[in-house]
Amino acid sequence: MSLLQRLQRDAATLGVDLAEEDAARLCALLDELARWNRAYNLTAIKGAEEMLTHHLLDSLAIHADLAGERIADVGTGAGFPGLPLALVQPARRFTLIDSNGKKIRFVAHAARMLKLANVEALQARAEALSPDPPFDTVMARACAPLPELLQKVSGLAGPATRVLAMKGRRPDKELEALPRSWRVMAIRPLAVPGLAESRCLVTLARAAAAGGG
Secondary structure, three states, rough: HHHHHHHHHHHOOOOOOHHHHHHHHHHHHHHHHHHHHHHHEEEOOOHHHHHHHHHHHHHHHHHHOOOOEEEEEEOOOOOOOOOHHHHHHOOOOEEEEOOHHHHHHHHHHHHHOOOOOOOOEEOOOHHOOOOOOOEEEEEEOOOOOOOHHHHHHHHHHHEEEEEEEOOOOOHHHHOOOOOEEEEEEEEEEEEOOOOOOOOOEEEEEEEEHHHHO
C-alpha cells in the first residue's frame, strides 16, 4: 500500500474523507518538509511513515473539534496541526503562529505550495498578541503545560473561544493546577491510526462562559 493510499484509508477512520488530489497534496507537504529538514532541522521526525502518523494523522484527529471561522495554531512549528486542517477545512481561516523564524518561513512556503489561501503564517510570541475580535478556536499541540499554555493564549481568547490542547497522556496534574478563570469543557482520547502512544484532547473555555466566577 502506498503512503497516499494509507493516508486516505487512515484519514477515513478519523472521519476525514480525503480526495486523492488532497491526499497527494498532503504527501507533497511531507516531501517538502523532508527536503527542508535536511537543511534546517525543522522536526525530529524524519521518516515518511512516522511523519504520516505523527504529523498528518495526529493533526487530522481533531478536525471535528474546531469551532467557528477563525482558528489559531499556537506553537505551530513546521505547520502542524494547522496546515493539514486548513487543507481539509478550506472554509475556515487559519493563523499559524510560532516565534521561530525558519519554521514560519517553511509554513509560509508550504501554504503557497499547497495553494492554501486560508492560511496566514505569523512569526510572533502568542502572549504578545491580542487580536480584535479574538479567535474562535485556539489550538496547540504539545506546546506547554496547561496553566502556562492558558497564560500564553489569554490575549487570543475571548469569552466564547475554545482552546484545544493536544496532549499525550491525560494531564491530571496540569488539570489540577488550572487557573480558576478557565474550565474544562471536555477531555477525550485521540485514537490516531498507527500511533501506539497515548493521545488526548483537552477542550477549555473561560470560566465566565459557563456563568462561573
